[in-house]
Amino acid sequence: MQQRDFDIVIVGGGGAGLRAAIGAAEQAKGQGTPQRIALLSKVYPMRSHTVAAEGGAAAVTSEEDTHQAHFDDTVSGGDWLVEQGVVDYFVHHAYQELVQMERWGCPWSRKDDGQVQVRRFGGMKTARTWFAADKTGFHMLHTLFQTSLKYPEIERFDEYFVLDLAVHEGAVIGVIALQIATGELTLLRAKAVVLATGGAGRLFRFNTNAGIVTGDGMAMAYRHGVALRDMEFVQYHPTGLPGSGILITEACRGEGGILLNKDGYRYLQDYGLGPETPLGKPENKYMELGPRDKLSQAFWQEQQAGRTGKFGDSDVVYLDLRHLGEKYILERLPFICELAKAYINVDPVKEPIPIRPAVHYTMGGIETNPQCETSIAGLYAAGECASVGLHGANRLGSNSLTELLVFGRLAGEQASKRAAQTEWADERLLEAQGDRQQAKLLRLCDGTDSAESWVELKHAMVQAMESGCGIYRTEEGMRHSLDTMRQLRTRFNKVRINDTSKIFNTELLECLELECGLDIAEASCLGALERRESRGAHQRLDEEMQKRDDVNYLKHSQVFYQGDAHAELRWQDVDARFSAPAERAYGDAGKGEKV
């Protein structure tokens, strides 16, 4: 087994991982302690799912806007299940990170005078979302990747699949990684490790996510005893394309797009988001600019009432942009036009786009403190894989791209500080953990006939998550999903793979990803079942549980791994130091809330 030593190992090459790498490099320079940084990713960094983010990144920008307003929007958007100290830090550091991106060359869209342009986004009181047409994540990711090339101290390990963390006496000492091209294991010894491995949208059948979004980093930390927090909160984005789930950005609505049911009626006015705003005059926090949880729930209600249309086998509603005019649509939303034409043969300039909700974002994740550190010393997490406490029960659109930057940088800096004061662990400790991983791989590929099919297990997992943990949930449905995950975890032990090749064995990767998925799906189901209230993206149809219950559940769920036994759940207090829970109000009900 090859062994390499680094001060800092970063797992994940998306927005958070790249920002962490650059942040660590700058921090090391500032401290005068040269440090070697390894950046591992199971794909080339520019393939990371940050690339698919479309709409934009939020920060208080205009003179009329205030940090307090961005704070209030985020806290109420998250239905008060957020860490308010963390939100406060976030809103105060958002703008500088977007400026830093600009100074690194990000092609933000501009006003005529050359200043950065902002657009409206759902659940935000005012326009504060920076954007690069409708490919904001793509441009941010490429800008970060290209900028990272300036730093020789960052050594990339592209297409390395991290199998496990090496942990000794409560501290992380490195990682064990599989080089995909050769099938060989590499041990990377480190003084600090940052996980930036993304979300877990692929637990669900119908989602907007890339194939790589399988929750591997979450599972790795979880198996070493770190809590997964608030995993029951899974965001359905209201506008995915039927069939594929491909994302149609919220920016469509920010720019003035409207949602219609099959009768051509703007149904959102019936769900506490009205009154109807005039065509082409979107208003913040009204109608189509409500938060994602409420919009996805409204779709479900329309579907139950038989007022959705059909596209192929899918129930759909319609996103109409036509009144914006061809020139404006092509300037602001060119990628949406390309996607709708290519994947469903609809030209948004001429026809409304059929859409339906699709799983989009994992609000919960690896629990960290406000400095991004987990309960394992030296192990940090940032971005979608983490639960630093920013999003609570429902994330606002355009907060997560900014989150990658604010907390990616913070995690990188913290890791660098820690590495400067820490020594490497004894390398034999790492070797022992490497041997265990090798044995596990050999078992999966031992050439015996598979008693269980990973394909079957994967399909059973995504079906059960969708049926039991969807937009609206019931006790019975969640119980069934949880039982299913527990059975599937047992059945996984009998999975063997056909492909015994060492070189680029993607069947092996699929199996490892599935094993991660099953572990964290159990955590998600358990959190959902035990949260006997409705809050944000977690809505129950059970009697007595259809409302928010702050007396019993203004608490984070924490799920702890127990090996082959059932996972365990505990409750954790929420940091509500600035803003007491209140009614979430949108449309006219929220009138009077001023910036």
Next chain:
Amino acid sequence: MSTDQITAKRVSTNSASTKHISVKRYLPDTSTETYWQEYDLPVDDSTSLLDALNHIKEQLDSTLSYRWSCRMAICGSCGVMVNGIPKLGCKTFLRDYEGDIRIEPLSHFPVQRDLVVDMAIFLEHLAAVKPYLIGDNPVKPYDPKAPETYQQTPEQLARYKQFANCINCGLCYSACPQFGLNPEFLGPAALTLAHRYNLDSRDNGKKARMAELNRHDGVWSCTFVGFCSKVCPKHVDPAAAVNQGKVEAAKHTLIALFKG
């Protein structure tokens, strides 16, 4: 406005049928020889080539290896040759093909296994052109006392924006006969990326990049075949970027000549 018509129009589009595709296999663990493998698959009007590969992987043959991720033509992972033409698997639809469909790994790159090629040289070329803003001074980190962005008008943005849309899929390298002959040629995507930064009003790095661009393996290896732009799935037009780059390189040479 009623949407019934749209509904009616779309419902009947999914007619399932069977398609036959051939995939070039290479399994270096077992043999140095490549071979063709045949698969029959159920398809409908919406089936992409990537959907077909995923169907093979899950239902017919789990040993087939290929790259993919976003399935929406933005991550750049799934480039392959389809009947000899470089394409993104996720944006290629089987409905558009009559008769045989032959799938091979991207041309001009070393094949690692099946449809997976080694992109290392591509990454090296990207890094070689210094694809980041270069200022007169190093780009200043954010100063909380002066949180200023650069100014850039929409017109200035428009000069380079198209060239910033490259997804690094590598199709243009498979289309480029010069890269096929000489892998040291920086190639269309890297030259386009250099041009993107050279055109950026915030950048002062043209001189620093010219050493790479203005040499045989830089812009001057391009013979203007133009196939790179034809296969580009994002309409970046690398051929235009490379040839504008030639003009810049020639100017640079002349100026250097007069300056002695």
